[in-house]
Amino acid sequence: MKQLTVPYFRPQLGEEEIAEVSAALRSGWLTSGPRSHRFEEEFAAAVGAAHAVAVNSCTAALHLAVEALGLKAGQGVLVPTMTFAATAEIVRYLGAIPILVDCDPLTANLDLRDAARKIEQLRSGELPGTISRDTRIVGIIPVHVGGSMMNIAELQHFAGQHGLWMVEDAAHAFPAAWRPGPGSPWQRCGEATAAVSCFSFYANKTITTGEGGMAVTSDTRLAERMRSMSLHGLSHDAWGRYSGNGSWDYGIIAPGYKYNLTDIAAAIGIHQLARAAHMRHLREVIALTYQEGLANVQELERPVVAKDRILAWHLYPIRLRPECLSIDRNAFMGELKQAGVGCSVHWRPLHLHPYYQETYGWRPEDFPVATALWQRLISLPLFPTMTPDEVQYVMHTIKGICARYMRPI
């Protein structure tokens, strides 16, 4: 097969985005204004939420969410260890403590049984690491890894049982949905699935604004707090003050942050949003091609497609079976790179990073599932403009590496 170069990701940007960005530039209004407000309204409608606050990253959205929920220094929040830096660092921003939770071996999502165990261990003084048993756990931040949603009913039941608020890290989960069973209606991620759901529009996410994010909620008070805190804690934004009959004046209600989304970024987002369902469909076709084409490759396991889910298909993570291969994951990735195939790993779990190890004394064995799993993970290229030849080339390359390094068992 002819050698190709397949990047890990290539955004799908059309003439509509380019024209809208040009129109924003020509309008003379660059910061948050009519386009970011339109983007908020259309995004809220797309996920079925009452309110949406557009910000410059998902990290900002998560920070605003936990601040609005009143997270205080010294309180604890359940956070999956299998996630990106953002999910835990925003807890640290407020001086609170991320209590890491192991993951489910099949979905890599947070394991609620381990979450219950961690709460019990904290109470009995047996939690591994150095976190004080007096720490009060007030919230939970599940992540829908790759856009495959957790069971929301189970999450809400767990949160209710333990008196926790829930903020969803939905960075990967637009558009995604779940239902409890075939007879039930679909519930979209963001459709009252948590107190606040936070989405990412980073360059390689399912829709992009270059950098950007959105916090959605059905709670008016939380929405108002997040909106104000996204802009220095001001009572009115610039568009409200300088357009129409607005007054220049404002009040500072709290020392806020500078997280608002520009109209230039929103101009991209509006048109990405309009194509979101189509781009999801294109990713799904590619993912299902991988599922079928890699079905007989003994040296790896394919992602589990959970029942009663509409997956966003942000990631396509394969798991190597080390017992079947004479090379490890990093060497396997080196082979892919050499063949021109871009790939990634989601993720080195948080408990294996120096900051969290040094701050809380966690050890690899405290999170056995994530510790074993991450060493087997490789995320393959998955983006809407991938051509059939590119998909075939990725699979051909993987099969070739497996054949070269197979270890019969």
Ligand SMILES: Cc1ncc(COP(=O)(O)O)c(C=O)c1O
């Ligand atoms: C699970 C998860 N949460 C949060 C983020 C942060 O998103 P952003 O870059 O928009 O702040 C990411 C980014 O990759 C992510 O993967």
